[in-house]
Amino acid sequence: MSTRVSAAFCSLIAIFLLALPALAKPRIVIAIQQFKEVADGRSTKLVPAQSASPGDVVEYQLVYRNEGDEPATNAVIQDPIPKGTTYLANSANGDGTEITFSSDKGQTFAPPVKLTYDVKLPNGSVEKRTVTPAEYTNVRWTVKQVPAGASGKVVFRVRVN
Amino acid sequence: MKSRLAVIAVGFGLLAPLAAMASTAANTVISNTATVNYNDAGGAAQTPVTSAAVTVTVTLVASAPSVSSPPNPAPVAQGSVTSVPLSYTITSTANGLDSYTLSATVTPSNVTAVTATISPTSVALGGTTLALAANTGDTSITVPYDGVAGASVNGIGAGSVIVIGGNTYTVASVTKNPAANTATIALSTALTAGGTLGSIVGERKTFTVNVPPGTVTTGPSGTQTVVATGTSVASPGISGSQVTATVITVTRPVLTVAKFVSTDGGVTFGANGTAQPGTVLTYKIVASNTGTTDATTVAFTDVVPQYLTYVSGQAKFATSAATAYSAATALTESAGGYTFTPATNTVSYNPGGANGTVPGGSVLVLFFQAKIN
Numbered sequence: 001m002s003t004r005v006s007a008a009f010c011s012l013i014a015i016f017l018l019a020l021p022a023l024a025k026p027r028i029v030i031a032i033q034q035f036k037e038v039a040d041g042r043s044t045k046l047v048p049a050q051s052a053s054p055g056d057v058v059e060y061q062l063v064y065r066n067e068g069d070e071p072a073t074n075a076v077i078q079d080p081i082p083k084g085t086t087y088l089a090n091s092a093n094g095d096g097t098e099i100t101f102s103s104d105k106g107q108t109f110a111p112p113v114k115l116t117y118d119v120k121l122p123n124g125s126v127e128k129r130t131v132t133p134a135e136y137t138n139v140r141w142t143v144k145q146v147p148a149g150a151s152g153k154v155v156f157r158v159r160v161n
Numbered sequence: 162m163k164s165r166l167a168v169i170a171v172g173f174g175l176l177a178p179l180a181a182m183a184s185t186a187a188n189t190v191i192s193n194t195a196t197v198n199y200n201d202a203g204g205a206a207q208t209p210v211t212s213a214a215v216t217v218t219v220t221l222v223a224s225a226p227s228v229s230s231p232p233n234p235a236p237v238a239q240g241s242v243t244s245v246p247l248s249y250t251i252t253s254t255a256n257g258l259d260s261y262t263l264s265a266t267v268t269p270s271n272v273t274a275v276t277a278t279i280s281p282t283s284v285a286l287g288g289t290t291l292a293l294a295a296n297t298g299d300t301s302i303t304v305p306y307d308g309v310a311g312a313s314v315n316g317i318g319a320g321s322v323i324v325i326g327g328n329t330y331t332v333a334s335v336t337k338n339p340a341a342n343t344a345t346i347a348l349s350t351a352l353t354a355g356g357t358l359g360s361i362v363g364e365r366k367t368f369t370v371n372v373p374p375g376t377v378t379t380g381p382s383g384t385q386t387v388v389a390t391g392t393s394v395a396s397p398g399i400s401g402s403q404v405t406a407t408v409i410t411v412t413r414p415v416l417t418v419a420k421f422v423s424t425d426g427g428v429t430f431g432a433n434g435t436a437q438p439g440t441v442l443t444y445k446i447v448a449s450n451t452g453t454t455d456a457t458t459v460a461f462t463d464v465v466p467q468y469l470t471y472v473s474g475q476a477k478f479a480t481s482a483a484t485a486y487s488a489a490t491a492l493t494e495s496a497g498g499y500t501f502t503p504a505t506n507t508v509s510y511n512p513g514g515a516n517g518t519v520p521g522g523s524v525l526v527l528f529f530q531a532k533i534n
Binding site: 026029032034049051052053055062071072078082085160 | 184185189191192193194195196197198199200201202204207210211212213214215216217218219220221222256292305342359
């Protein structure tokens with residue numbers, strides 16, 4: 001680079017520095033893409049879905065990105081299991097995320113094995129039962145940190161009822 | 162760090178498919194929206210963001226309709242009717258509106274082959290699913306919104322007959338609630354049984370298969386075996402037929418004739434006899450209907466044998482083979498269908514009406530006398 005620093009270049013830096021305080025925060029954006037599983041001979045593949053039949057498997061891919069210039073912390077992505085569908089066991093994934101589920105429409109979340117509900121038995125005693133995946137109402141992914149400019153993807157699958 | 166695409170563990174092949182019971186109506190829009198709550202580096206909560214909604218529209222899954230099995234009708238006499246009407250119901254088991262082509266196969270046994278006519282030749286049946294469980298006593302059900310305004314949802318509107326849990330109800334009205342993504346179907350009568358979420362709500366319609374009886378080939382009766390079928394127009398490979406075939410028994414009258422002669426004035430009859438010239442012979446002609454159906458317009462014709470002279474005013478008839486000549490009913494010459502034609506020497510008895518009708522298993526007996534020359 002030339003040693004002759006131009007005035008224009010200096011002013012560019014000045015503008016950048018001035019603007020910095022306004023940008024100094026995280027800004028998360030999220031978009032969902034939906035695919036359905038299509039049997040193709042002996043294998044299955046995912047194709048973008050606009051329509052599906054009862055029984056079809058639909059995969060939702062949630063792509064998030066931090067468009068801010070500061071890391072976002074403790075980002076909690078929440079998605080209710082869409083009405084008319086049933087969550088498929090073990091289908092929720094997200095690299096580096098902690099995944100929890102709710103069976104009460106998002107009031108409480110817990111990892112699968114800890115997700116229980118109480119059943120009052122005929123003899124009056126109360127028994128704790130583990131919620132089956134088909135009973136999940138919401139999925140939640142918690143990402144400890146999303147660095148500025150970073151993006152990620154979390155997925156889950158449902159079966160159309 | 163830019164792209165942290167997850168490695169997706171795929172283990173779906175191990176999952177058993179869900180029971181086919183629960184279903185979602187065609188045209189239901191399945192919408193999904195995600196939200197993200199997050200903090201800045203200092204732990205201060207930021208304004209949550211929400212994704213744009215993505216939607217999947219549920220498609221029609223053609224399903225074999227349920228076709229009723231009408232009971233076997235009463236036996237029908239050939240020629241008595243042009244066709245036998247069989248009344249059917251056809252009920253949708255699909256998650257949406259579909260049309261069904263109606264057909265019927267008729268398999269003849271000991272009768273001539275016939276072609277059934279079906280009215281109407283196709284029906285459109287609405288179909289949807291329960292979006293909420295329905296309970297006994299409810300006077301309305303909630304089903305998914307089908308994405309369009311109007312007075313019917315997936316082909317089901319006021320006046321439609323629908324089947325919920327095997328019971329039929331008439332629809333009073335349909336109200337759409339797009340905001341809740343549901344429609345409410347009000348019923349004319351309360352539910353007599355509940356239904357689980359996702360149960361199919363299918364429309365039911367009626368149709369008629371008209372089966373000509375055909376003509377019995379041999380003996381007194383034959384059968385036409387009828388199976389009606391409804392075939393999906395959306396998926397022509399999918400059809401539903403009546404489970405138990407309907408059998409139409411076709412009968413016909415079968416007449417046999419026997420003739421006897423008496424040489425003792427009508428006391429004893431036999432196939433043969435001996436008599437002197439001048440003896441009055443009494444002839445007895447028995448027409449027996451061995452079928453199960455009325456024989457109508459039964460008519461006798463008999464040429465008086467050679468060497469005999471017809472004796473006027475002695476003819477009689479009876480409706481039992483056991484009736485003696487003396488107890489039989491007298492016939493009047495040239496009245497009631499009885500005539501003797503001297504030119505051809507022919508006795509003719511064609512009473513018509515009730516007297517000329519011989520029910521299945523019955524007989525008609527004619528007596529007349531002639532003198533040996």
